[in-house]
Amino acid sequence: MQKxxxxxxxxxxxxxxxxxxxxxxxxxxRKQKLADPFLPHSIQMIIGNHMRLCHQIKLQIVEPQ
Structure with a gap:
């Protein structure tokens, strides 16, 4: 339970x-006043990393080792 x-x-x-x-x-x-074409991509990468980490954690909750 604590885990x-x-x-x-x-x-x-x-x-x-x-x-x-x-x-x-x-x-x-915004500070650099640049319309960075890679901004959505970098945000997607951050979200993707987070989703992957959460998925790994969820797997450990469901099937603790």
């Missing part, structure tokens, strides 16, 4: 990190 709470808090931590990574990327782009 499940740990995994859930880890997932939340990763989510907050991803959120701030996206926010920082957007703010940095």
């Amino acid at each position: 499940m709470y740990l995994n859930a808090s880890l997932a939340f931590l990763f989510l907050s990190i991803s959120y701030y990574q996206i926010k920082y990327t957007v703010i940095r782009q």
Whole structure:
């Protein structure tokens, strides 16, 4: 049970990190006044990394090793 709470808090931590990574990327782009064509791509990469981490954590919750 404790491991499940740990995994859930880890997932939340990763989510907050991803959120701030996206926010920082957007703010940095606005400051540089650049319409970066790679901005959506980098946001997608951050979200993709987060989804992969959450999926790994979910697998550990369902099937603890």
